[in-house]
Amino acid sequence: MSLWPLLQGFGLGASMIIPIGAQNAYVLNQGIKRQHHLTTATVCSVLDMLFISLGVFGGGALLSSNETVLMAVTLGGIAFLVFYGSLSLKSAFSPASEQEPSAQVLARGRRAVIAGALAVTVLNPHLYLDTVVILGSIGGQFEGQDRIAFAVGTILASFTWFFTLSVAAAKMAPTLSKPRVKRGIDLGVALMMFVIAAHLAKGLLA
Numbered sequence: 001m002s003l004w005p006l007l008q009g010f011g012l013g014a015s016m017i018i019p020i021g022a023q024n025a026y027v028l029n030q031g032i033k034r035q036h037h038l039t040t041a042t043v044c045s046v047l048d049m050l051f052i053s054l055g056v057f058g059g060g061a062l063l064s065s066n067e068t069v070l071m072a073v074t075l076g077g078i079a080f081l082v083f084y085g086s087l088s089l090k091s092a093f094s095p096a097s098e099q100e101p102s103a104q105v106l107a108r109g110r111r112a113v114i115a116g117a118l119a120v121t122v123l124n125p126h127l128y129l130d131t132v133v134i135l136g137s138i139g140g141q142f143e144g145q146d147r148i149a150f151a152v153g154t155i156l157a158s159f160t161w162f163f164t165l166s167v168a169a170a171k172m173a174p175t176l177s178k179p180r181v182k183r184g185i186d187l188g189v190a191l192m193m194f195v196i197a198a199h200l201a202k203g204l205l206a
Contacts, residue, residue, distance in 0.1 A: 005146040009153025012138060016130045016154075017048070017161050021196065022084050022120040023127075025189040027162055031169025032176045032185075036113040041166035043117035048158040051127055055136025056151040070129075074204060077125020078197045084120070085193030092186035125200060 018024075023044050030040040121127060139150045175181060 005149040006153040009150035013154030013157030026120040031166045037166040041162040045159045047121040049155045055132035056139030080123040081193045081197035085190045088186045088190035
């Protein structure tokens, strides 16, 4: 297995995954709450691994060639991003007394956390447009062992980022969970979701 394709995959994978999106916002929030944050990071990473593999080994070309599927994914993604952004906006302006108590949050359990991670991953349009189509088209240019190395590199970037974000958020929870800081994070997440949704909608109208 060649080192250079692996490093290329890692770098490109990181450039696609690190920018704030629904997945990162969810992982960050679970880390701040310390609510099964490692489970959240694991689910997001494993799902990324599956879709990266699908894209690099043929699924990306199939998806990019089907305009109907791409449009359906984009429309669904816009709706999801607007919904997620609205939830973050509502959270930002909710009085502290209306915030969900930590004990109640933890009581919801691992299943609810996993369901949330599945939603922000599978319903995220960037998973398909960036991870599957773009990384898939680039990875498809490699042959044999080099293609495997590229896929491994992108998958390593996903695991590295999500676990780093999750652990860092949990360690910084006392600071990040302060009302003003949390409000700033919620507003930032809401703004980013709306901007991404607008960008996708502009692409459809172009």
